[in-house]
Amino acid sequence: MIITVQIFLLMMVLAGVGIILFTRNIVHAAYALCLTLLGIAGVYVLVMSELLAVVQIMLYAGGVVILLAFGVMMTNRLRGEKVLSGSNNKWIGRIISVGVFAGLCYLISISPFQTTSVEKNEDQIAQIGVSFLTDHIVAFELIAFVLLVALVGAAYLAKNAADE
Amino acid sequence: MSYLGNISQGIQTTWKGMMLSIQYFFQARKGRKKESVTEDNYFEKANGTFTVQYPHEQIPVPDHGRYQLHNEIDDCIVCDKCAKVCPVDCIDIEPVRSPEVFGQTSDGTPLRIHAAKFDIDMAKCCFCGLCTVVCPTECLTMTKEFDFSTNDILDHNFSFSKMTDQEIAEKKQEFEDYQADKLKAKPELPAIKKESDVMKKPAAKPVFKPRIPKKK
Amino acid sequence: MISFAFYLAFLLIFVVFAVYAERKTAAFIQNRLGPMEVGPKGILQTVADLLKMLQKEDIRASAVDIIPYLLAPFIVFAAVFTGFAVLPVNADLSGSTITSGVFFLLAIVSLDVLGILMAGWASNNKYSLYGAMRSVAQIISYEVPLGLSVLCVIIISGTLDLHQMSVLQSGGILSWYIISHPVLIIPFFIFFISGLAESNRTPFDLPESESELIGGYHTEYSGFRWGIFMLSEYGMMLLLSILASILFFGGWNSPMEKIANGPIWSTFWLLSKSLLLIFVQMWVRWTLPRLRVDQLMSLSWKYLTPISIVMLFVCALWKLWLIG
Ligand code: SF4
Numbered sequence: 001m002i003i004t005v006q007i008f009l010l011m012m013v014l015a016g017v018g019i020i021l022f023t024r025n026i027v028h029a030a031y032a033l034c035l036t037l038l039g040i041a042g043v044y045v046l047v048m049s050e051l052l053a054v055v056q057i058m059l060y061a062g063g064v065v066i067l068l069a070f071g072v073m074m075t076n077r078l079r080g081e082k083v084l085s086g087s088n089n090k091w092i093g094r095i096i097s098v099g100v101f102a103g104l105c106y107l108i109s110i111s112p113f114q115t116t117s118v119e120k121n122e123d124q125i126a127q128i129g130v131s132f133l134t135d136h137i138v139a140f141e142l143i144a145f146v147l148l149v150a151l152v153g154a155a156y157l158a159k160n161a162a163d164e
Numbered sequence: 165m166s167y168l169g170n171i172s173q174g175i176q177t178t179w180k181g182m183m184l185s186i187q188y189f190f191q192a193r194k195g196r197k198k199e200s201v202t203e204d205n206y207f208e209k210a211n212g213t214f215t216v217q218y219p220h221e222q223i224p225v226p227d228h229g230r231y232q233l234h235n236e237i238d239d240c241i242v243c244d245k246c247a248k249v250c251p252v253d254c255i256d257i258e259p260v261r262s263p264e265v266f267g268q269t270s271d272g273t274p275l276r277i278h279a280a281k282f283d284i285d286m287a288k289c290c291f292c293g294l295c296t297v298v299c300p301t302e303c304l305t306m307t308k309e310f311d312f313s314t315n316d317i318l319d320h321n322f323s324f325s326k327m328t329d330q331e332i333a334e335k336k337q338e339f340e341d342y343q344a345d346k347l348k349a350k351p352e353l354p355a356i357k358k359e360s361d362v363m364k365k366p367a368a369k370p371v372f373k374p375r376i377p378k379k380k
Numbered sequence: 381m382i383s384f385a386f387y388l389a390f391l392l393i394f395v396v397f398a399v400y401a402e403r404k405t406a407a408f409i410q411n412r413l414g415p416m417e418v419g420p421k422g423i424l425q426t427v428a429d430l431l432k433m434l435q436k437e438d439i440r441a442s443a444v445d446i447i448p449y450l451l452a453p454f455i456v457f458a459a460v461f462t463g464f465a466v467l468p469v470n471a472d473l474s475g476s477t478i479t480s481g482v483f484f485l486l487a488i489v490s491l492d493v494l495g496i497l498m499a500g501w502a503s504n505n506k507y508s509l510y511g512a513m514r515s516v517a518q519i520i521s522y523e524v525p526l527g528l529s530v531l532c533v534i535i536i537s538g539t540l541d542l543h544q545m546s547v548l549q550s551g552g553i554l555s556w557y558i559i560s561h562p563v564l565i566i567p568f569f570i571f572f573i574s575g576l577a578e579s580n581r582t583p584f585d586l587p588e589s590e591s592e593l594i595g596g597y598h599t600e601y602s603g604f605r606w607g608i609f610m611l612s613e614y615g616m617m618l619l620l621s622i623l624a625s626i627l628f629f630g631g632w633n634s635p636m637e638k639i640a641n642g643p644i645w646s647t648f649w650l651l652s653k654s655l656l657l658i659f660v661q662m663w664v665r666w667t668l669p670r671l672r673v674d675q676l677m678s679l680s681w682k683y684l685t686p687i688s689i690v691m692l693f694v695c696a697l698w699k700l701w702l703i704g
């Protein structure tokens with residue numbers, strides 16, 4: 001049962017990635033990104049990290065991707081032609097992406113990830129909440145502050161646009 | 165308006181609207197009585213469902229309903245007045261004159277013209293009723309029949325003439341023969357004058373009959 | 381799993397009769413009779429309509445973006461219906477027991493925006509795209525007050541699991557949250573209003589307003605695919621109503637303590653509470669006119685969101701001082 005789910009999720013992630021890489025239609029790429037993110041959320045569930053999976057769905061699949069698609073549709077001239085992307089700067093792009101890939105592989109290989117399976121933790125959410133407000137209080141408050149600034153900034157921009 | 169004022173106004177107006185519509189919802193338990201427009205309280209029934217299930221239930225139509233037209237063809241003197249007055253030209257008459265008076269309408273007007281064709285296209289009719297007003301013999305009337313929808317719009321053309329094709333041909337022939345005889349009898353007179361002569365005959369004037377409003 | 385299957389069957393039957401109920405409610409509020417011909421009092425009218433709809437041709441305009449166009453209805457339905465996975469049916473059938481229950485529900489349901497956007501974009505029709513854009517803007521905006529009002533209940537109950545939440549409210553009508561914790565009354569109204577907006581119901585039906593957008597994002601769909609959109613809309617109504625009855629009205633608990641508590645009765649209580657809320661949704665639909673886009677946005681951002689943040693604070697204080 002688990003193995004089937006694993007294969008399914010793998011296929012989901014790979015299909016998403018493949019579509020992103022090979023399609024020239026940006027809107028399709030955005031949808032494929034969503035597919036990938038959902039697959040990754042599934043992987044989180046398999047490693048007993050349910051809250052993370054839900055956060056992934058809510059923020060990335062439900063939020064970021066939708067804004068992305070929204071942005072693509074809004075910014076392009078809607079004149080019937082398909083929204084296509086070409087490829088430019090091929091060599092620099094290849095070098096940068098290979099570099100990033102290598103860097104990530106290195107970081108992952110030296111990180112102390114827990115590799116044994118964990119038991120399902122019923123109190124996960126409570127623990128995360130408690131550690132937010134104790135160990136990581138500075139980061140938590142800082143993020144809250146940044147978000148507040150972003151919100152106020154957005155309101156300010158919107159107000160200016162309305163006045164003119 | 166202040167922020168809190170907006171909120172309270174929003175709540176109040178929503179509440180009012182919701183209460184109004186739920187009243188109607190519960191009033192819908194009452195159906196409509198099948199009362200005619202002549203009933204005294206006809207316009208006082210604002211409550212309860214207003215529509216009826218039409219083909220199964222009907223609201224009675226008063227006898228003086230102004231719907232489908234009917235022509236009592238035996239009383240029609242084919243004077244063509246209705247066709248002339250009709251604003252949408254939906255009455256189509258083909259007259260065939262007869263050499264002599266061939267009958268009488270029920271009010272005593274002599275009949276001189278056969279109606280070879282008397283068609284009313286109810287698809288065009290705007291139910292103004294002008295044709296019934298001008299009709300000298302009152303043979304053209306509006307009836308209370310309103311449900312005459314058909315599948316083919318051509319079926320909305322109601323034909324009132326009772327003459328068969330053979331009869332029409334016969335009558336036409338008869339009149340032509342009569343005309344020809346007359347021409348033979350008085351060859352020096354041009355045919356056109358002859359015709360207007362026929363039209364001017366005072367006997368063709370319809371009898372005036374005032375409309376007496378019916379009292380109840 | 382059993383609860384999921386139960387909800388699938390229930391949803392399908394529900395939609396048939398909800399459409400009928402919707403039409404009858406509309407008719408009664410407007411002094412009409414509504415469907416009367418098919419079956420006694422017209423009760424089978426939707427069945428007839430359904431049969432007609434299934435036989436319709438699947439029309440695809442030639443300029444549509446075909447793969448997203450075909451997928452969109454199913455994504456919308458899958459997103460909405462996955463939300464049912466965590467709903468309990470009664471004390472014994474608890475739905476999927478994931479600890480982040482209601483959070484999961486809100487997350488997965490927000491994915492239906494993706495399907496709507498897909499449908500609107502792929503239809504290659506400006507009305508559809510307008511509808512989809514409006515829908516996305518609206519759903520994203522109203523997710524904020526919706527989530528915050530759910531959070532108020534979560535603060536009081538201390539759990540995210542909907543089954544657990546229902547268990548906590550057992551013991552008669554007095555222990556339902558909306559009565560035992562009156563601070564939740566305002567969050568309930570916020571939840572209800574945002575729920576209407578989330579399911580694109582009047583007065584927030586701008587995405588599909590028939591009169592301006594000819595159906596919005598599903599303008600180009602016909603037959604069965606259109607039916608799936610309809611199914612999802614009613615599924616969303618049902619989902620949010622069941623959620624509201626679990627969060628605020630005691631879920632499957634009977635209003636009388638110790639009376640009518642068996643599994644069938646609990647199912648009955650849960651569903652009848654939800655159906656009552658659905659009736660209110662229909663009643664709202666035939667009473668209030670549609671909002672303008674700017675009114676819609678200001679309602680969400682200027683009124684519901686600030687109020688729900690304040691209510692969140694009040695609920696936290698209530699929890700601290702009164703419950704301890
Ligand atoms: S009712 Fe009016 S429109 Fe109809 S046939 Fe008579 S004159 Fe013409």
Ligand code: SF4
Pocket residue numbers: 235239240241242243244245246247295298299300301302303304
């Ligand atoms: S006005 Fe009356 S009498 Fe004259 S042609 Fe018409 S229906 Fe006949």
